[in-house]
Structures are given as C-alpha cells and as structure tokens.
Amino acid sequence: MSKRKQTEPRSGSDSEAVRERRRSALWPALGWSTVACSLLLLLGFVWALRDTWHPSAGLALSQPSAPPVATGGGWADKPQLLVAALGDSLTRGTGDETGDGYVKAAVNSLQKTLGKPVKLINNLAVNGLTAAQLVDRLDQKGFQESIAQADLVLMTIGGNDLFQIAQNGGSVAFGGDVSPELLKEKLPGAEPLLDRIFAKLRKINPYARIVYVGLYNPFYDVTAARSISETVLEWNDYAHRLATADGNMTVVPTYDLFESNGTAYLSSDHFHPNDKGYQRIAVRIVQALQ
Amino acid sequence: MANLLALIHNETIKVWKKKRFAVIVLVLLVLIPVFVYAQMKVAQNNAAKFKDWRAEVQQRITDNTNALSSDRIPEEWKKWRRALVQQLQYYLDHDVNPDTPNAVTFTTSFLENAVTLFIPLMVLAVGSDLVSSERTAGTIKMLLTRPVRRWRILFSKTATLTLYVSLIVVTATAMCYAISGIAFGYEGWGVPVFVGFSLKGADMNTANVHAISQGVFLLMEMGLVWFSALVVAYIALMVSVLVRSTAASLTTMMAAVISGMILSNMASSWHSAKYLFNVNLDLTVYLQGTPPPIEGMTLGFSLAVLVAWGASALAVAFAVFTKQDMIQ
Numbered sequence A: 001m002s003k004r005k006q007t008e009p010r011s012g013s014d015s016e017a018v019r020e021r022r023r024s025a026l027w028p029a030l031g032w033s034t035v036a037c038s039l040l041l042l043l044g045f046v047w048a049l050r051d052t053w054h055p056s057a058g059l060a061l062s063q064p065s066a067p068p069v070a071t072g073g074g075w076a077d078k079p080q081l082l083v084a085a086l087g088d089s090l091t092r093g094t095g096d097e098t099g100d101g102y103v104k105a106a107v108n109s110l111q112k113t114l115g116k117p118v119k120l121i122n123n124l125a126v127n128g129l130t131a132a133q134l135v136d137r138l139d140q141k142g143f144q145e146s147i148a149q150a151d152l153v154l155m156t157i158g159g160n161d162l163f164q165i166a167q168n169g170g171s172v173a174f175g176g177d178v179s180p181e182l183l184k185e186k187l188p189g190a191e192p193l194l195d196r197i198f199a200k201l202r203k204i205n206p207y208a209r210i211v212y213v214g215l216y217n218p219f220y221d222v223t224a225a226r227s228i229s230e231t232v233l234e235w236n237d238y239a240h241r242l243a244t245a246d247g248n249m250t251v252v253p254t255y256d257l258f259e260s261n262g263t264a265y266l267s268s269d270h271f272h273p274n275d276k277g278y279q280r281i282a283v284r285i286v287q288a289l290q
Numbered sequence B: 001m002a003n004l005l006a007l008i009h010n011e012t013i014k015v016w017k018k019k020r021f022a023v024i025v026l027v028l029l030v031l032i033p034v035f036v037y038a039q040m041k042v043a044q045n046n047a048a049k050f051k052d053w054r055a056e057v058q059q060r061i062t063d064n065t066n067a068l069s070s071d072r073i074p075e076e077w078k079k080w081r082r083a084l085v086q087q088l089q090y091y092l093d094h095d096v097n098p099d100t101p102n103a104v105t106f107t108t109s110f111l112e113n114a115v116t117l118f119i120p121l122m123v124l125a126v127g128s129d130l131v132s133s134e135r136t137a138g139t140i141k142m143l144l145t146r147p148v149r150r151w152r153i154l155f156s157k158t159a160t161l162t163l164y165v166s167l168i169v170v171t172a173t174a175m176c177y178a179i180s181g182i183a184f185g186y187e188g189w190g191v192p193v194f195v196g197f198s199l200k201g202a203d204m205n206t207a208n209v210h211a212i213s214q215g216v217f218l219l220m221e222m223g224l225v226w227f228s229a230l231v232v233a234y235i236a237l238m239v240s241v242l243v244r245s246t247a248a249s250l251t252t253m254m255a256a257v258i259s260g261m262i263l264s265n266m267a268s269s270w271h272s273a274k275y276l277f278n279v280n281l282d283l284t285v286y287l288q289g290t291p292p293p294i295e296g297m298t299l300g301f302s303l304a305v306l307v308a309w310g311a312s313a314l315a316v317a318f319a320v321f322t323k324q325d326m327i328q
Helices: A002-007 A016-053 A101-114 A131-137 A141-149 A159-163 A180-204 A228-246 A275-289 B002-017 B020-049 B053-068 B075-093 B103-114 B118-127 B132-137 B139-145 B150-184 B214-242 B246-266 B271-275 B284-288 B299-323
Strands: A081-087 A118-123 A152-156 A209-213 A249-252 B192-195 B198-200 B203-205 B210-213
Touching (some): A081 A141, A101 A118, A118 A141, A118 B053, A159 A228, B002 B150, B020 B103, B075 B203, B103 B118, B103 B284, B118 B214, B118 B246, B150 B214, B150 B299, B192 B214, B214 B299
Parallel strands (some): A081 A118, A152 A209
Antiparallel strands (some): B198 B203
16 A cells, blocks of 8 residues: 555645645644634633623513414304313323323314314313412413413313322322212312312403313212212302303313213223223313314 | 644644544534434424424423422432423513524534533544554654653643644534534524523522523533533543553543443432532533532532543643653
8 A cells, every 4th residue: 555655646736745735734724723713612611601600681682572362253264273271180181091181182073073273282281280279370471371372271170179189190099088078178168269260261361262171070989989979060060150150161071971880981090081081071072062 | 832832733733634533523424414303303393283482382391390290200300300390481481482493502402412422522532542542553652752851742732632622612513503504594693592590499590590692602502511521631631641552541431421421310319429520521501500410519519520630630641641661
C-alpha cells in the first residue's frame, strides 16, 4: 500500500504545492473555529449559571388567545361533535382489559349512528376522584377549556364518595367494609356536591348535552349488601331530579345491568365493570342520545 | 508560548488526520435522521389523536395524575411525575405550549437525552486514545526525546482535547438542528420556555419561574452539556495516561459512563452515590426543573463534584505523565 503511494505522488492536480497549501489552511481554520466554539459554549455555560442563581425578569408573554367555545344549535347542523369525559375510575375505564372503557366505546358507536365524526377532546377522569375533588378541579383552566368546547359531556362521579373505595383502583373484599348503613349516612353530605358540580358545568358550558352515568350496586350478589341498592337508587333519583331541572341533561341508569348476573359484567376487583360491562353502559348512552 | 501553540497545532492536526472527528460526524449523520423519524411518527400520531396542544397537555396531566394514584408505582417515580404534572399545569395556565413542533425544540430535547451517554461516548472517541495511542504506536518515545518538557506535551494534549470537545458539542447541535429542520421546520428560536422551577418537598416552587426564549435555552443547555463533556474528557485523559492500551482505556471509560446512567435511574436511595461524577453528568435537569436523580443534588453541588473530579483527574494525569517510565 505505502509503496504504491510513494510511486504516484503527483496524480491529477494534487501536486505537492497544492497539498502543502491545503495543509497550511487546515490549522488556522480548525484552530479558529474550535476557539470560537469554545467561547460560544462558555457563554452559554455562564449564562445558564447566572440565570439559575440570579433569575432575570424574563420574557414578556403575549396575551393568551381566547380558547374556542362551543356554540349552541342542533347536532344535525354540526360537521363534527366534540366530546369531553370527566369523573372517576368508571370514566377512566378501570377494570377494562382493553383499556377503552365506556367512553371510547360510546364515542365510536355514536360516530356510526350519527354518521359524522365524533371526537373525544379529553378524558379527564382520575381514578379515585371524589365529588369534592371534582368541584375543585372544575376551576382548573385545562378542565374548563376542554369542557367549554364540548358538545357532549360524559361523566360519572359519586361512587368514591359513597363507597369510599381505596385510591388504588379498589380492591374491596366482597362487601366486607361496605355497610348499607354507612352508605346511607354519606348520602346527605354527597348530594349537595353533585348539585354544585352540575351548576359549575353549566356555567362553563351552557350548551353542551351532559350525560351523567348513574351508580350501580356492585355488591348486589352479596345478600348482606343488597340493601345498598336503596341508597344507590336514591342517589340516582336525586341526580335525575337535577337533570330534569336543567333540561339538557340525561341520567343514564346502569343499576339494572349489574343485578341479575352482575359478576359476569364486573372485573376481578368486584367493583369496576369489565369490558362487557362497559360495553353495555356505552350502548345505554348511545340509546339515550339517539 | 509560541512553543506551546506549535505543540497544540501539531496535536490538533494529528487528531484530525486520525479521522476521529470524521467518524463522529458520520455517526451523527446516521443516527440523527433515525431520531428525527421516530419523533416525527410520534408527532403525527398525536396530531391525529388530539384536537390541539392544550387538549394534549391536559391529557398528559390527567394521565400522570392517574399514575400517581396507583400504589404500585415507586415513590421516586411519583416524585418525578408530580413535578411534571405541576410543570405542565404551569405551562397550561400561562397558555404556553411546552412542545412546539420545531427544530429548536427537537435539538434541546436531543441534547437533554444525549448528555448522559451519547455526547460522552463521542468525546471518548477523541479523549481515550490521546496518550495511549502514542504508546501503542510507539511514537511516544519520539515525542519525548524532543527537547520539550513533558508537562508541555500533556498540556498541549489537554488543550487540544478541550478544543475538540467544543467542536463536537457545537457540531452535534448544529447537525441536529439542520437535519431535524427538514422535518419540523427551522423556526422556533423565539418560543418561550419556562425555567427556574425548583422542588420544595412534594411541591413545585414557582416563585423564580420566568420565561426565556428557546434560543437562549438551547445555548444554556449547550453550555451545560459542554461542561460535563469536558469533565468526562479529562477523566478519559487520565485513564489514557494510566492504562497503557487504547482498548482498555476506552472500555474503562465506557463502563464508567454507562454505569452512571444506570445508577441515576436506580440509586435514589443510595445517597452517597451523588459524589460519583457519572450521576452528576446531566446538568440540564436543573435548567428544566425536573427532580435530580438523588435527593439533595443541586446545580452548585453537581458543578462542585464535577470540578473536583475533573481537577483531580488532570492532577493525576500530569503527576503520572511527568514521572512515568516510558519503557515498553
């Protein structure tokens, strides 16, 4: 290899002089550019330290643009429907192995029945959310923006207030720590919160159709806990009265779905529905909206 | 002085002729398009799913809040997520998009991800054989028989290394910007970024939060990345003096850098690990306001640790190099 190189030193225009000139140009170019890079990085480094230890006033931000707001009018005239979902683990879809929950199922089937795009803006549901926490969250900007744009709001709430399920998605041993009497005691405290939630939703969005998915008794098969259903029905009845007063709100009943053969539609925690249970809830919602 | 400059000149040209820098550029040319493509797919996927960026940020907040409610998630991850939720909420409240799709955003996130492993590895390509290769090739004898003092030789090598580290960081950033701009567009220098978040217990302290432009943010990140890259380079130089073969020196340094990355992910309960240089490499977390790998670490602390390691590495390298027998 090296021998061959020596025998043809002047191939083409690459004469010794040109090569020499190129070699002498390399050092100034390399030297200056690396020094320039070093100075630039040093500037960045010093700037980072100064900004961390002596924060400046910072950039002035432009005024936030007003977020889009839903308009009234019939669904038939709209090119697409926007949906916001909020509430607790039921809206989240906890217990569904597919992870979809009733929200995605309802949105998909609504799209088919209405024959126009139905888009879920956000699923804002949080596992373990109580009615009081939802009241607070409705003051958050992100919640308000999503809800304000929606034509349809799907929601569940109240289950955690009445059943006081552990925050981690619930692992209730068959009715062991849920006594019908305790549930009854919680009812008067929780009811006004539902009223406040509905009122806040209406204030954020005067036009959206609100679908409240009612509670069910997951312990119907446990004889000692069967009377929980009384309280659940009382709660649903209260929600229904609020909905009627509003006029553009629907309470979708679900209690009957989990009575005769309830465990077939509940997930392994014996509290949340499984995928079949969520499917049945979704069917109910679409029926109510058709 | 002229003597030193001539030595640096010589060393710089030597590294260049060994095509070390060309290899680095080649690696970047192959890898950056891969990252850009992956990021583009994610962006397209999100654009199809979400109505606008506000809905996307709100969904991220809700999803992370849900993860927080699970008992199965380790406490450190929860801390990280809690900080993220509060940060995103701050962005949403001030109507600023934290992830505008453009080349500058992509480049800053590339630097944040590259600082612990990718940049150090590229630095090692130059630093690890600066001295040991002279030994392997036998040229060290020729170098040392010249009437030049040994410390001057090592000093010129250190200076050259510093210059090349700067060149690598700037080149990586520039190439990342140039390539990702094809997919995401070249604007985005003036987009506001919030800095100054600090963690107080479980809560994010937003008292010092202020907006800076993304261009300034990128420059700051480059500076911090450069600093940790320099420390890696100096430690590599020391190893290159101590260990006689290039392969051994490269392996040692790679093991150190990689173990640092693993440690920062799992050593949060081993508190004295924070004195290791390799868990302190990611200085950009302090700028972003994400919780550091181990509790109690601050920018000042990490800088002090890195300076201590870098300075002692140089001290050892000079002490050994000037006294060492060069018998092979």
